[in-house]
Amino acid sequence: MSDQLRQPSPELFFETVNAYQRTATIKAALELDVFTAIGEGRRTIQALAARCETSERGMRILCDYLVILSFLTKVNGQYGLTQDSALFLDRRSEAYIGNATEFLLSPMIMDGFEDIVAAVRKGGTVIPEDGTVAPENPVWVKFARGMASMMALPAKLIAKFLDIGDGRNLKVLDIAASHGLFGIEIALLNPNAEVVALDWPNVLEVAKENAQNAGVSERYSTLEGSAFDVNYGNGYDIVLLTNFLHHFDPSTCEGLLKKVHASLAAGGRVVTLEMVANEDRVSPPIPASFSMIMLASTPRGDAYTFSELQRMFENTGFLHNELHQLPPTMQRIVISHK
């Protein structure tokens, strides 16, 4: 309905002001393991309250609210999972992402939203010491442990997209590797791929653990320290730059990209995974809204548009860039060629 035909309504304001209640409720539902309990077949309030060790009144009000939010269904008084809840919120599912709250709702991320007036006035985070981009910030260990579940799918999709499963020798550098899944998926797909993962030392412990569990540790090595300081070596066929550039301003990104360019073999490629905003900066809603997180938690980070990313790569010697969707994820990839 066009804005002129619609009756004015305070609904959006009311919902937005109360949005913290949604956050608290989904966090509680995950903690109580309500989605898993329903997935196991407990569909009544009595059965759920007994399984999750809650009062019946509390469980009834919680489950009805989750139905209102579309996380659950309710038919003849029996609760059920939606397709999304069954896949992502039932702890028994391989695609479970409930532990992402460990990072997404960590004090470091939430503190940035305590004083948005000050962040807007300043044009950057008011968290001391540059917020999340402070050296060796422990929040990144939470990211490595909690967000791996959300990155498993894009990591698999990127490895497949790169078309490198033919066993050719491949040297891969994963910058800001975190959990390491992006490099590990390439190593799983190509038995002759050697992966070098770069990140802070405490974070790399998680990547090494994951490489070990995936059975690729003999082709997996690490470089500890800041991506802006560490010597990368050279001759890489692929450099992975996933969810990293958005933390910095364009000139800082360009400084990094010059180093990346020098480290690539002739014909090498960079894979940038980002929340890419459209040129209007207000769509698609989730990638474009990501700018707000960057304002709150970093000094100068942003959700860049493709033309901004393209400019950074062109300014640092890359020949051409392609933008690709990565469905069903909400992120996009830019492939940049040396």
Ligand SMILES: Nc1ncnc2c1ncn2[C@@H]1O[C@H](CSCC[C@H]([NH3+])C(=O)O)[C@@H](O)[C@H]1O
């Ligand atoms: N200066 C820096 N040098 C190297 N790594 C950094 C630096 N600043 C932040 N990081 C790491 O950057 C990562 C950002 S989160 C992205 C992680 C991963 N590439 C993914 O796409 O899921 C975290 O693992 C941080 O530890």
